[in-house]
Amino acid sequence: MKSLKTTLLLSTLIISASTMAMDKTAAGAVAGAAIGAVAGKDVKSTVGGAVVGAGTGAMFKNGDKGKAARKGGAVGAVVGAGAAAVTGNSVLKGAAVGAGSGALIGEATH
Template structure:
């Protein structure tokens, strides 16, 4: 049942994202939220997936916004990994969420 639900959510988001004229940040957020919802069991994993996906989408942009997002993502990954080490959490997860958040901040501040 969970596999059917996951497939339905991802299929719906893929078709809705392809039908809309959204940028890479929005598409990344949709896909990340779907993957987070499918992989996790709560809202926290969905939000974390959306942040990582949006940051990844922002980093894939070309031009100055993409460059700023990639720079922010690198800094965010380092900060997220460091915070994860200090709190005893997963370093990989901390780096991923930090990179996503840093990518979004880098894009927004450009």
């Protein structure tokens, strides 16, 4: 597992140089997936990290797409936190994943 973490960390550093040319949403997804993989050690955390990272990247965009992503992220955070509270899961994790998902939906529907 230690070698897997080292490999992911090195891969992230190598990819981070190429993410400068990527769209903010894609760059956030790559960074979030790498962080989720290292922190959580499973596929679920990798996917969750990618969603949160992509949503964060979308929210940092300028113009109408960024504004739509920020609005979607706010709504998604509330919905995600509420759903997590009802199901007995972590409210913070639900809010983070909800915000990421909402931001991506807000950006895509704009």
